[in-house]
Amino acid sequence: MTRLLDARNLRAAYRTQDGRLVRAVDDVSVHVDEGEVLGVAGESGCGKSTLGAILSLNVRSPLQVESGTLDIEGKRQDFGASAKIPRTWRGSVVSLLPQGAMNSISPTMRVRDLCFDVVRAHDRRARRSDALDRVRDRIADLGLPPRVLDAYPHQLSGGMKQRVVTVISTLLNPRLLIADEPTSALDVSSQRALIEMLKEMLEQKIMAGVIFVTHDLPVLRTVSDRIAVMYAGKIVEVADAGDLVDRPRHPYSAALLSSVLVPEPRYRTMRVKGIPGAPPNLLDPPPGCRFHPRCGLAMPQCHTDEPPTDGTELRYSACHWSAQHPGESVPVEAATRDELDGGEPLDRAGEPVALAGDGTGVGR
Amino acid sequence: MTAAQTSTRPQRSGGKELFVAQQLTKTFGRGRRTVDAVKAVDFTVVEGDITTIVGESGSGKSTLARMVLGLLPITSGTLTFEGRDVTHLRGAARRAYWRDVQAVFQDPFAAFNQFFTVRRLLERSLRLLGDARDGRQRMEEALAHVGFAAADVLDRYPHELSGGQRQRVMIARALMMRPKVLVADEATSMLDASLRVNVLNVLTDLRDELDMTILFITHDIGQACYIADRVMVLEHGVLVEQGPAEDVIFRPQQEYTQRLLADVPKLHQLPDPGPAGSAAVAST
Numbered sequence: 001m002t003r004l005l006d007a008r009n010l011r012a013a014y015r016t017q018d019g020r021l022v023r024a025v026d027d028v029s030v031h032v033d034e035g036e037v038l039g040v041a042g043e044s045g046c047g048k049s050t051l052g053a054i055l056s057l058n059v060r061s062p063l064q065v066e067s068g069t070l071d072i073e074g075k076r077q078d079f080g081a082s083a084k085i086p087r088t089w090r091g092s093v094v095s096l097l098p099q100g101a102m103n104s105i106s107p108t109m110r111v112r113d114l115c116f117d118v119v120r121a122h123d124r125r126a127r128r129s130d131a132l133d134r135v136r137d138r139i140a141d142l143g144l145p146p147r148v149l150d151a152y153p154h155q156l157s158g159g160m161k162q163r164v165v166t167v168i169s170t171l172l173n174p175r176l177l178i179a180d181e182p183t184s185a186l187d188v189s190s191q192r193a194l195i196e197m198l199k200e201m202l203e204q205k206i207m208a209g210v211i212f213v214t215h216d217l218p219v220l221r222t223v224s225d226r227i228a229v230m231y232a233g234k235i236v237e238v239a240d241a242g243d244l245v246d247r248p249r250h251p252y253s254a255a256l257l258s259s260v261l262v263p264e265p266r267y268r269t270m271r272v273k274g275i276p277g278a279p280p281n282l283l284d285p286p287p288g289c290r291f292h293p294r295c296g297l298a299m300p301q302c303h304t305d306e307p308p309t310d311g312t313e314l315r316y317s318a319c320h321w322s323a324q325h326p327g328e329s330v331p332v333e334a335a336t337r338d339e340l341d342g343g344e345p346l347d348r349a350g351e352p353v354a355l356a357g358d359g360t361g362v363g364r
Numbered sequence: 365m366t367a368a369q370t371s372t373r374p375q376r377s378g379g380k381e382l383f384v385a386q387q388l389t390k391t392f393g394r395g396r397r398t399v400d401a402v403k404a405v406d407f408t409v410v411e412g413d414i415t416t417i418v419g420e421s422g423s424g425k426s427t428l429a430r431m432v433l434g435l436l437p438i439t440s441g442t443l444t445f446e447g448r449d450v451t452h453l454r455g456a457a458r459r460a461y462w463r464d465v466q467a468v469f470q471d472p473f474a475a476f477n478q479f480f481t482v483r484r485l486l487e488r489s490l491r492l493l494g495d496a497r498d499g500r501q502r503m504e505e506a507l508a509h510v511g512f513a514a515a516d517v518l519d520r521y522p523h524e525l526s527g528g529q530r531q532r533v534m535i536a537r538a539l540m541m542r543p544k545v546l547v548a549d550e551a552t553s554m555l556d557a558s559l560r561v562n563v564l565n566v567l568t569d570l571r572d573e574l575d576m577t578i579l580f581i582t583h584d585i586g587q588a589c590y591i592a593d594r595v596m597v598l599e600h601g602v603l604v605e606q607g608p609a610e611d612v613i614f615r616p617q618q619e620y621t622q623r624l625l626a627d628v629p630k631l632h633q634l635p636d637p638g639p640a641g642s643a644a645v646a647s648t
Contacts, residue, residue, distance in 0.1 A: 043556045044527065158421050184554075187420045187583035188627040195629075215556045218586075218629035245631055259558040261586035262631055263613050268589060271568075274561035278526055 003071075004209045005032040005055070005176055010068035010079070012054050015061075022282045024050040024063070026233040031313075032176065032209040035202060039224030039241065040213045041256060045279045047233040048213045049099060049180050055211060056096035056178040057085045072175060091122055095174035095207075099181045102161035105153040111164055112149040118171055138167055141204060142197055159190025163197055170206050177201075178211045183219050195223045217260050221245050226314070229253045232280050232290040237317045247329035249310075249317035251295045254335035275336050289320065296334045297321045382545060382577050383409035383432065387441035390427050390601075401427040403601040404441065409545075414571055414578045416588040416609070418624065419598035425581045428598065429549045432579065433467050434458050446544075462492060466538035470550035472530035476522035482533055483518040489537050499540075506539040509574070510566050528559030535566060546570065547579045552587060564591050585628055589613050597621045 010028045013021040024047040032038045042048050050063065059065050065079040072093055077085065105114060112132055119131040139146060148156060148164055162182060170177055183191040198210060212223055220227055227244045229237045229252060237250035248254040255275045261267055277294045280286055286293055292302040302320050309316050310323040390402040402424040409415050417425045430436040434453050443451045453461050469475060476485065490499045504514040510532040522530060531551060538546055552560040568591050570576040582588055588595055595612040597605040605618045616622050
């Protein structure tokens, strides 16, 4: 399998008005192989969208990339104070599907005019008819109704708008598509349609890889091959999608999983506690492991020492606990602190709260 | 469901019927360009229940909620609240109705005036009461119900709060009226999963502790499964299925409900290892 994208040691910060730095991405390395979908999970404010902006080369003040390198199919881009990013890369090498993209289609323009605008922005001499032929073919290939081209945005449903902007953002056949929360505003049926379309696009080799950013783990499980979990600007765990969901090795991943609600009988009777607290303010992140104030498994060294990275590039967890328990998955019920009254067990039905059917770790 | 499950969540039957809707209809537009957003819907909402309306975008869920709230004129049909006809309320009668029926909407980012502190926002809502002498006490009490200490939030501006915190402030704003009914229209859909659970827990606590009646509107059956006592399924304005949550979610009769369930992304590809009811889910 060939390596499509290799990003190393990315560090980026927002500069506040009084000159302080909020480091939203701190020493992050990710890679995407050809034909792969990499999911990025985490709560709001953990740096997911910032990572997406860096990888799609859409860095604008007050965000600055301090260091890092980006290799896309052998072409290298160094970030740093004096880095110049070729404008032509945006849209044709990497393309960003930004958050809320479906509401950014101009309401006074027909979809076909927007398509032409996108093509012309990259090729001044593009002819309108050629551009529209290309869009029409693409829409037919993906099984969308051709009428969307002549429609105004208000004539399309939310799910259809989102599929249309996805098609437009990949018109130039980017090698890598970065999709930031593309499904969050959609209902489940539209989510499914969008995910199926993305998979179809990968199959047709319209793009070679996708980075899919969302807080919605069930969606990530469905769409991605690997999942990277971000917390407070760092990647805390990377694993094969199924492995991460069934056998999380970082307490934060387990905590995220424990707050997922799916229509299964046991959710009728148990009380899901969510994750108490909120991600830290990145102006002043806590010392040691950044998750320790919210972690149910925190040990003394978590308060002071940076967590070691345990595992390989394809499967790792940055956590003191998982370093001490190699190969074990985190017991989901222990991952978060119990801020509620201690007397009542959380799972009133007496079923294990653990999401995985096997290997739920210590004490079991 | 099994005996274990019914015993852990007490059956909430026997409460009195708070809302009764008969043939409730909303038509937008006129002439040939009419759209029937809600078509002749019959339902009852029982006191102390969390009733959930589920359906896709465009199924008429929000239209129905806005009619219940008296924010949209009802085209035809009748709606009664505590036995009184509230189909066409106006003026002072409608304001009185809003003391009993309050709402929380979808977008916690748009619902705030960004120049107002939480205190000022909440004080403005007290006007609806007319007499606001115990306003300060109501404010603190309402914030306590959603898990805030009043001193922590009252002087904050919206940008200093997370989405989940804003939504809890919005719930507190509604609770200051000490309403009988809270209508939550997609109140959790813009929140992260971890914050979503907190807001849902606030709603279930309100039901369990204050005996609040809640009409919860969502497209997410996972959330409906977690909090609902009763579920109503809307498809293109038609109420296709309604009943106790266990029946509708785990033994859906209608094809549309089955499809909605099938579209929910699964976390685990294997069937649920839970003992009871898992077969019903797997077969959908």
